[in-house]
Amino acid sequence: MRVWSVANQKGGVGKTTTTVALGCLLAAQGKRVLMLDLDPQGSLGSYFGHSPEVTTRRSFDWFAPSGKLDDSQLDASIHDTDTAQLYLVPGTTALATLERSAVSQDGMGLAVSRALARLWDRFDYVIIDSPPTLGVLLVNALAASEQVVVPVQTEFLAIKGVERMLNTLQMINRSRRQPLPYLLVPTLFDRRTQASVSSFRYLRKTWPDHVWNSAIPVDTRLRDASSRGVTPLALDPTSRGIQAYASLLKTLLKTTPEVAPATGAVAHG
Numbered sequence: 619m620r621v622w623s624v625a626n627q628k629g630g631v632g633k634t635t636t637t638v639a640l641g642c643l644l645a646a647q648g649k650r651v652l653m654l655d656l657d658p659q660g661s662l663g664s665y666f667g668h669s670p671e672v673t674t675r676r677s678f679d680w681f682a683p684s685g686k687l688d689d690s691q692l693d694a695s696i697h698d699t700d701t702a703q704l705y706l707v708p709g710t711t712a713l714a715t716l717e718r719s720a721v722s723q724d725g726m727g728l729a730v731s732r733a734l735a736r737l738w739d740r741f742d743y744v745i746i747d748s749p750p751t752l753g754v755l756l757v758n759a760l761a762a763s764e765q766v767v768v769p770v771q772t773e774f775l776a777i778k779g780v781e782r783m784l785n786t787l788q789m790i791n792r793s794r795r796q797p798l799p800y801l802l803v804p805t806l807f808d809r810r811t812q813a814s815v816s817s818f819r820y821l822r823k824t825w826p827d828h829v830w831n832s833a834i835p836v837d838t839r840l841r842d843a844s845s846r847g848v849t850p851l852a853l854d855p856t857s858r859g860i861q862a863y864a865s866l867l868k869t870l871l872k873t874t875p876e877v878a879p880a881t882g883a884v885a886h887g
């Protein structure tokens with residue numbers, strides 16, 4: 619199992635879109651994929667028709683006190699989608715109540731790692747859609763991951779968000795044996811606008827080793843797919859947006875070699 623987080627402490631930058639796009643592309647390659655929604659806004663769950671207010675089988679259940687999450691409950695939290703091999707654990711507003719709990723309490727920061735360890739043989743890839751706030755949920759997402767994808771909207775105000783995200787990663791790295799690899803992914807790129815072009819250049823210049831060498835373009839097909847509740851691949855596999863995500867996936871697969879991650883091995887028993 620490979621675990622990736624999609625994270626940025628800014629909303630509206632393409633986190634949920636990136637999660638769905640990578641998820642459906644991996645599933646189309648025959649991988650068993652689980653998308654985990656840890657955002658209290660529950661946009662990923664909503665995308666697939668699960669209301670964040672009323673859904674009962676949900677990621678919130680993963681945070682039950684140690685030993686209280688039984689196998690049937692864990693199973694029940696996993697919903698299928700219309701896409702073969704693509705599964706989802708919806709997020710709900712109840713997640714917000716967890717943000718107040720202390721990370722240190724009861725190994726609270728490892729709840730997701732522990733649940734994923736129990737699903738180790740069932741999925742090839744897990745993609746976590748992270749919340750935009752730094753708290754127990756984001757800490758859980760990053761602790762469970764071996765790679766972070768950071769969508770960055772190509773506009774002027776986006777840079778501050780990147781800096782905050784990098785500070786968070788630095789903090790997380792203090793409790794990891796190896797630094798968590800991350801890739802900044804320019805999103806909502808419109809090459810006709812000065813804002814997009816110059817912020818793309820700024821990103822590449824400032825973090826040359828960590829910025830993807832291409833960008834996800836503004837593509838209304840991605841928005842259409844989300845409003846219809848279908849994956850962008852199901853809506854239009856030829857769209858520029860999904861093509862760009864396919865190219866991003868190639869890059870990610872190259873940088874995450876197929877070896878068992880140390881965190882997984884530890885969490886397993």
Ligand SMILES: Nc1ncnc2c1ncn2[C@@H]1O[C@H](COP(=O)(O)OP(=O)(O)O)[C@@H](O)[C@H]1O
Pocket residue numbers: 628629630631632633634635636661805806807834835836837838840841842844859
């Ligand atoms: N590349 C894109 N082109 C056009 N619209 C996009 C693109 N990426 C995201 N969107 C739209 O922008 C909005 C915010 O994206 P979303 O993925 O929900 O961001 P986040 O999860 O970071 O809040 C959504 O309406 C989504 O459909």
Ligand SMILES: [Mg+2]
Pocket residue numbers: 633634635657661662747
């Ligand atoms: Mg989102």
